Amino acid sequence: MVEHSELPRDVRLLHSFFRIHRNLARLARRTAVKNGLSFPQFVVLMMIAPRKKMTQKMIGERTFIPKSTLSQAVDGLVKAGYLLRRPVEGNRRESELALSKEGEAFFGELLRQEGSVASFFAKACQALSDRQYRLLLEAHQVIAEALEQEQGDKSRC
Amino acid sequence: MVEHSELPRDVRLLHSFFRIHRNLARLARRTAVKNGLSFPQFVVLMMIAPRKKMTQKMIGERTFIPKSTLSQAVDGLVKAGYLLRRPVEGNRRESELALSKEGEAFFGELLRQEGSVASFFAKACQALSDRQYRLLLEAHQVIAEALEQEQGDKSRC
DNA sequence: GAATCATTGTTCATTTTCGAACCGTTTTAT
């Protein structure tokens, strides 16, 4: 194992997230494929599920999925009957996407499957104390905001 | 904005990581492409940089990059002169990969560029207190271990 | 109100990634 403590703080933070990142990607992809979804499709459902409806534009802004990819992913989900697509009222340019009954059932079931990403996070969750959990979410919030700003920072920390 | 606090703890944790995940993927990909690397190639360098040398097998185990993808990524890096490849001593099956002088310089420079993933994490880093930073790494360690075990958990938390 | 510009989403050609079959090497079993 590499001696991470020798690395600068920022690089170490990057590595820490990278490790989770790779695991998340691996587990999410596995869950998606097992259920006949592409990875972007999984991301779209993940994003829309708690809100029930969103515009395609909004999904693009939040997920950073390139719009050509997004367009195709959404198209597949609509054809599969998991999403309902219609133009936004009073704006024929944007599309509004809503989770269908079938989509809701499908995705709920998918997350509940043994071996799904969610099941692993359930386990991870149990390994954290309440306090750890709360502080983790707070820290993530701060970090996400930093990553979503326009410019990075050259100075080390 | 969705009312995340209504979601179960595990799903909320998943969403929290997902947000960082998408940002990390976006920024890392941007940094990679800007420097003529594919995403897996970036991951390989990221992994090998602090250790200087690793076997290809080891990289595969830690990154979860499919071996066909990994093989091609490594091949490109070798051809570009960033990695040195030779069979492991006493085992003609595995290959040992080492960062070349050029590779080290290249990757170091890449991380230092304005707008690189690392620069964004430097900024994020500054937004955290020492205590937050320490607790974050601890929590990540616990979570990564849970994700890397064989089986997930069906029960909620 | 016509012309120009910006925005949202789609299409399509290209590039990237992946899984399956495969090859050579090492290990295990008999």
Place this chain on the structure above:
DNA sequence: ATAAAACGGTTCGAAAATGAACAATGATTC
């Protein structure tokens, strides 16, 4: 010692993801 199985890595065809050009709509300016 030989056969069989396991392993690490590569190759190659198929599938997925991407960027660039485009079409349709909406906003802005003169």
